[in-house]
Amino acid sequence: MTFRVINLTTGEIVAELHQADQALQLADILAADCKYREQFAVVELVTIYETPIPIGGKP
Numbered sequence: 001m002t003f004r005v006i007n008l009t010t011g012e013i014v015a016e017l018h019q020a021d022q023a024l025q026l027a028d029i030l031a032a033d034c035k036y037r038e039q040f041a042v043v044e045l046v047t048i049y050e051t052p053i054p055i056g057g058k059p
Helices: 022-032
Strands: 002-007 013-017 042-043
Touching: 002 022, 013 022, 022 042
Parallel strands: none
Antiparallel strands: 002 013, 002 042
8 A cells, every 4th residue: 555645734745555554643743743734644645447438328
C-alpha cells in the first residue's frame, strides 16, 4: 500500500511512503518543525478500477 503525506495548508504532496507508521511519524515531525502552524494529513491511496464506457454512451 502507498501512503501520502500531504501539507493541508499548502496542498503540497510532501512524500509517498509504503508504511503507515513511517508516514505518520513524518507528518508529526513536519508539524513540529513548523511549530504546528501548518496541518499535515496521511492518506492511503486506493486503486479504483473503472469499466470504460463505449463511444455512444451505451454499454
